Amino acid sequence: xxxxxxxxxxxxxxxxxxxxxxxxxxxxxxxxxxxxxxxxxxxxxxxxxxxxxxxxxxxxxxxxxxxxxxxxxxxxxxxxxxxxxxxxxxxxxxxxxxxxxxxxxxxxxxxxxxxxxxxxxxxxxxxxxxxxxxxxxxxxxxxxxxxxxxxxxxxxxxxxxxxxxxxxxxxxxxxxxxxxx
Amino acid sequence: xxxxxxxxxxxxxxxxxxxxxxxxxxxxxxxxxxxxxxxxxxxxxxxxxxxxxxxxxxxxxxxxxxxxxxxxxxxxxxxxxxxxxxxxxxxxxxxxxxxxxxxxxxxxxxxxxxxxxxxxxxxxxxxxxxxxxxxxxx
Numbered sequence: 001x002x003x004x005x006x007x008x009x010x011x012x013x014x015x016x017x018x019x020x021x022x023x024x025x026x027x028x029x030x031x032x033x034x035x036x037x038x039x040x041x042x043x044x045x046x047x048x049x050x051x052x053x054x055x056x057x058x059x060x061x062x063x064x065x066x067x068x069x070x071x072x073x074x075x076x077x078x079x080x081x082x083x084x085x086x087x088x089x090x091x092x093x094x095x096x097x098x099x100x101x102x103x104x105x106x107x108x109x110x111x112x113x114x115x116x117x118x119x120x121x122x123x124x125x126x127x128x129x130x131x132x133x134x135x136x137x138x139x140x141x142x143x144x145x146x147x148x149x150x151x152x153x154x155x156x157x158x159x160x161x162x163x164x165x166x167x168x169x170x171x172x173x174x175x176x177x178x179x180x181x
Numbered sequence: 182x183x184x185x186x187x188x189x190x191x192x193x194x195x196x197x198x199x200x201x202x203x204x205x206x207x208x209x210x211x212x213x214x215x216x217x218x219x220x221x222x223x224x225x226x227x228x229x230x231x232x233x234x235x236x237x238x239x240x241x242x243x244x245x246x247x248x249x250x251x252x253x254x255x256x257x258x259x260x261x262x263x264x265x266x267x268x269x270x271x272x273x274x275x276x277x278x279x280x281x282x283x284x285x286x287x288x289x290x291x292x293x294x295x296x297x298x299x300x301x302x303x304x305x306x307x308x309x310x311x312x313x314x315x316x317x318x319x
Contacts, residue, residue, distance in 0.1 A: 014217075016214050016217065019213060019214065019217055020210060020214075023209075023210055023213060027201070027206075028199060028201065031199055031201075032197045032199060035197075035199070036197075049209060052209070052213055053212070053213060053216050056213045056214075056216040056217040056220065057216050057217070057219070057220040058220070059217060059220065060220070110202060110205070111201065111202050111205045111206065111209070112199045112200065112201055112202065113199065113200040113202075114198075114199060115196075115197060115198025115199055115200070116198075117195050117196055117197055117198060118195075118197040118198060118199060121192060121195055121197065136192065140189060140192045140193045141192065141193070141197075168188050168189065171188050171192075172187075172188050175188065175191075
């Protein structure tokens with residue numbers, strides 16, 4: 001926390017090393033979150049890339065009240081939601097078909113390669129409605145509270161809790177027998 | 182069937198490994214630094230540019246405004262050469278008629294226009310006499 005405050009101060013003063021440090025410190029977490037939210041490697045990479053570029057460009061205007069990691073995770077969540085909406089508008093294939101295509105298309109310029117565990121969770125979460133997936137991922141992986149997620153999604157806390165419950169039920173049925181005890 | 186807690190714990194503690202392509206990673210980092218530098222130079226230049234633009238606008242407005250006013254004043258105060266001659270001629274003819282009547286007017290007319298060959302195109306003796314007669318009656 002203290003290190004982050006120092007990094008932000010240095011970053012705002014124009015220290016490129018601070019930017020590099022922030023990037024190296026949080027890129028993996030952000031990429032994992034984006035991968036779980038978007039269920040598409042290329043979209044996840046683009047989302048994190050966009051967030052970091054915006055972050056780099058807005059150094060002078062940056063006024064951070066909370067912690068840096070939370071801020072960046074929220075940025076990724078917002079970007080992922082926008083991308084998901086855009087993808088839904090453009091989508092021409094069924095969700096079941098899309099699920100087999102995602103995560104497996106590797107190109108030479110690919111930024112990340114999923115590990116086995118991430119691949120499995122990404123597939124499972126990809127079968128949930130986006131709102132439910134977002135609640136579960138942000139709560140369990142980004143450590144956000146229900147209240148924060150409710151504010152992010154623009155719904156009540158009870159709605160978020162409901163989405164969380166439905167998501168866990170569906171995940172349980174999807175991963176039944178597939179989880180380690 | 183497993184309880185929900187298991188799902189929660191499993192996802193929370195899942196070891197989600199990713200391999201990061203170092204080449205792409207380096208390229209993205211360079212891009213970020215470039216974006217940072219770009220935004221910094223824009224940000225530092227921005228207020229100066231705004232100030233300069235505002236100053237230029239004010240100076241241009243003042244110059245244009247001053248020029249327009251100055252031109253208007255010059256038009257009002259300084260008539261063109263032809264208009265000035267005509268005015269002087271009319272004044273001299275009027276004065277001659279008042280002092281010496283028609284004879285003095287004809288004399289002044291000869292001195293003014295015939296001798297100098299600077300008779301204005303718009304001025305005729307007939308019109309001048311009409312104007313003078315009207316002036317005398319009023």
